[in-house]
Amino acid sequence: MAFEGLAARLQDTLTKIRGKGKVSEQDVKDMMREVRLALLEADVNFKVVKQFIASVKEKALGQEVMKSLTPGQQVIKVVNEELTALMGSEQSKIAVAAKAPTIVMMVGLQGAGKTTTTAKLANHLRKNHNRKPLLVACDIYRPAAIKQLETLGKQLDMPVFSLGDQVSPVEIAKQAVQKAKEEHHDYVILDTAGRLHIDETLMKELSDIKEMVKPDEILLVVDSMTGQDAVNVAESFNEQLDVTGAVLTKLDGDTRGGAAISIKAVTNTPIKFAGMGEKIDQLEPFHPERMASRILGMGDVLSLIEKAQTNVDEEKAKELEKKLRTMDFTFDDFLEQLEQVKSMGPLEDLLGMMPGMNKKGMKDLKVDEHQLVRVEAIVKSMTPLEKRDPAVINGSRRKRIAKGSGTTIQDVNRLLKQFEDMKKMMKQMTGMQAGKGKKRGKGLGGFKLPF
Template identity: 85%
Template sequence: MAFEGLAARLQETLKNIRGKGKVSEQDVKDMMREVRLALLEADVNFKVVKQFIANVKEKALGQEVMKSLTPGQQVIKVVNEELTALMGTEQSKIAVAKKSPTVVMMVGLQGAGKTTTTAKLASHLRKQHNRNPLLVACDVYRPAAIQQLQTLGKQVGMPVFSLGDKANPVDIVKQAMQHAEAEHHDYVLIDTAGRLHIDETLMTELADIKSIVQPDEILLVVDAMTGQDAVNVAEAFHEQLDVTGVVLTKLDGDTRGGAALSIKAVTNTPIKFAATGEKVDQFEPFHPDRMASRILGMGDVLSLIEKAQTHVDEEKARELEKKLRSMDFTFDDFLEQLDQVKSMGPLEDLLGMIPGMNKAKGLKNLKVDDQQLVRVEAIVRSMTPLEKQDPSVINGSRRRRIAKGSGTTIQDVNRLLKQFEDMKKMMKQMSGMQGGKGKKKKGFPGMKLPF
């Protein structure tokens, strides 16, 4: 998860005050000292940290909080609200021009992932908003930049406009706009050139493109792993081009998160999107409130639901429910479900979206090894069609063959078979707890099948 170190430190700090029936001024000061250290270690701009601590202190020591029935929880609420405000309060959506096409300039330094992000944004606009974007290759300096965009365009099924690496970027943009209007594209995404550092030549070219197309959005692509430097880059680009939004890349990496927490406060430019992985679909709108909740260990149910809606087939889910109720669930069905879960992203990230999961007994410091899923899948795929349909036929010799075929041990195979049977029994019990005509059968009070 992004901000992993910061999240762990803040959650540990806030844990001590969460359940307190009485909170003194000294309690708040002690907590704020730890929060301040956590933010500074995460590479958050020191001026931003100073203002954040001042805001939280002022509200946390107010009469409404100190005299409430649950002052500890109220202090946490204040921290959550201020953390959200730090990142932008609410989601900032991408612009839609009154007259089509909407023009988006993608800018940033070389190596931030600008070209890949351009393709990801195009895919997002088509899938989520039913748009018809045109990608424009304007980076004529970086070797293979145009080919990279063309390859990505094919991958996401999007057209790419290019005049080769000998053309002038301003001429490319002019002709691209004419092409977009002729072909009825409603978005034009311009992948501009980057540099290893900010220089006058780069900014002049970008300013020229801006004056020609009058873009509706200028999105700055920033590598979140660059820490405080990301804020300096954002400031410089914003000063020259009036950037309208930021896209944070590599939020899945070993990042301290300071960039995301500082950019909005320093430049007053909203973070509009975040890239959470290398795959084209690992790209999502940035929700400050949801990110703040995840950092503080409160979960992010809305994002989890959205991921499920995007990746889970509704018709197949209904079929699965029937199979679970009738005990017809097989290893083939299990593989299908495994594929859908894997498409939603790393398991550790998904668990982080569930409220309270970080505090659940035995799961507090859980590190999910995605390779375990690979081993499980290898075991199931080493079974014959009969074995997948009816695991009861798997005797000793079959278990040895499955273990050898999957590169695992017989103990691994035994463990999976037992877990599979236990799961089926549990589902049968949960299904049996709900009776007909609104009457519940014996079982845990009020418990229903979780579908």
């Protein structure tokens, strides 16, 4: 998860004050000292930290908080609101031109993930906004940059405009926009060149492209793992180009998170998207309030619901509900559910979106992804009859399934028992919902899923 170290530190600090019925000035000062250290360690800009601490302290020591019935909770509410404001208050959406096509210019240093992000953005626009983007290869200097974009375009079944590496990027951009108008593309995404560091030649070329095509959006792609350096890069690009938004890449990595918290405050450039993994669909709109909530261990239920709506087939969900009610749930259905959950991303990330799932809770519920693979292998080693009717699985069948899945007979036995327990539990729950007045069963108590 993004901000792992920072989240753990802040959550520990806030836990101390959360339940206090009375909060003294000293309590607030002690807490803010811890918060200040946590932010500095996460590589948040020093000036930003200073300003943030002063603002939180002033509001936390206000009459409204100190005299409330739950001052501890109120202090945390102040921290949450200020952290949200620091990252931009509300979601900043991608521009839409009054007259198509909308031109988006992707800029940034080499190695930040610009080309991949260009393809991810195109995929996001098509998948979530029903747009028809044209990808444009304007990086004529980095070996294989054009090829990389073409490969990603092929993967997405999306057109890529290129004039090779012998035509100037300004001319490529100009012709691409003309082509987009002719072919009715509503977005043109320019993948421009980067350098290992900012230099005059690079900035001149980017300024010339900007002058020629007058983009509606200039998105700066920054590697969030570079921390404070990412903020310095954002400042430089912003001075020269008037950047309209930032995209943070590698926010899922072991990042300290300082860039995400500092960029908006230092450059006044909103973060529009965040790269949450290497896959082509792992680009998410950046929601400051949801990110603040996740950092403070308050969960991110809205993002979880959106992930479910995107990845879970509604018709299949209705069908499953019916099967659960009629107790017609088989191992095939179980496998389908497993696939749908996996398509939503790593389970630890999903758990991290649950309210109250702080670092301690995550440790207690440590998800072993390998265990999921074993469960899948066991089910896939069953015959169609065995999946439909596990009661037929005798000793010799169990031996064959264990051998076929590379697991032990004990693993197979455990899964079969848990599957039966799960069906019993569902029967009890559907019985209760039907209002048959059955005695309340154990419900979820003591029941563990096989992963």
